[in-house]
Amino acid sequence: MNIQEFFETNNKVALGFSGGVDSSYLLYAAKEAGADIGAYYVKSQFQPQFELDDALKLAEHVGAELKVLECDVLSEPKVASNPSDRCYYCKRHIFGAVADRAAKDGYGVLIDGTNASDDAGDRPGTKALGELKVLSPLRDCGLTKDDIRALSKEAGLFTWNKPSYACLATRIPEGEEITDKTLRRIEGAEDVLRMMGFSDFRVRKRGDIGLLQIPECQMVSAVKLNEEIVLGLKPYFKDVVLDLVGRRR
CATH class of the missing domain: 3.30.70 (Alpha-Beta Plaits)
Known part of the structure; x- marks a missing residue:
């Protein structure tokens, strides 16, 4: 299966959009395939302003409407206490918010930008995505990070060489309150x-x-x-x- 075929089968989807390399290409590919895609950016305490700026810029570039959802991740004690599996609780909180809003907007299928280079065994958040039934078309289509950068460059997306970014919470030692x-x-x-x-x-x-x-x-x-x-x-x-x-x- 390739991306075109994925969006032919799933032509009405909601995307948890970060403005990074992977989700940016996914949004572009969906628009190119003519899919009805709703893009949702979750603005929490963990995201710096420049990430939202990039997300808005990319969405405008590909002609997609971006809906920004405010989310207080620190209201979740299991996130604020910063345990080793913090990402699981954070991902549940964030994608739960996206799923709720997307359902109200008429979207029943939720996707994210996980790619074939991402090691699921090293990502606590992957478990949360599975529980929420989030699809990862880039991974399922076998597209690696290098593939996505090359395709993004070919498509003229400014995100093609954007450095990978991890949320601000990763700067704080495990176990220290955030x-x-x-x-x-x-x-x-x-x-x-x-x-x-x-x-x-x-x-x-x-x-x-x-x-x-x-x-x-x-x-x-x-x-x-x-x-x-x-x-x-x-x-x-x-x-x-x-x-x-x-x-x-």
Whole structure:
């Protein structure tokens, strides 16, 4: 089965849309196939503003209406307490909200952007998707991340080379309570680095220390801009440490 055939069989679907590489291509493919697709972006405390901006931009580019749902994930104790299976409870919360709204809008089939490169055994959220009967057409059609990037580039989607992104909660050590204040500190620190030209990085919270994980190819720039980085992150972290190993995907 290919994507065209999937949307011929499932021509009325709701998509949990993040604005990343995978869900962006899926939205494009659905529109190209002439499917009736409802795109839903869930705005929670875990998503930075730039992700919503990218999602709106991509949806406009492919001619799709994007519905933005506000969701308080920290109201779920099993999410806020940050256990090892936090992603399971978070995914249940988020896709449950999408499923409820999509059903009201007349959509009975829910899909997501999981691809064939994603290791289901390493993703607690995959169990939640299965329980909610969410379909993953990219994975089912055998499309890997590299395939999707190549197809996105061919389609002229600006997301084709967008770095993979994990939610802000992943910056906080397992077992440490997640608060809105902490998430905003991390988002603010990462915004500073993004405005300085860095990409595909993480600022991880380690007590009052901000641990910077930057790709090896950007390490020289980080060292040269050491003083600017420390000054820029001062409002968010008492101290800043650079991980010299470099960030690996």
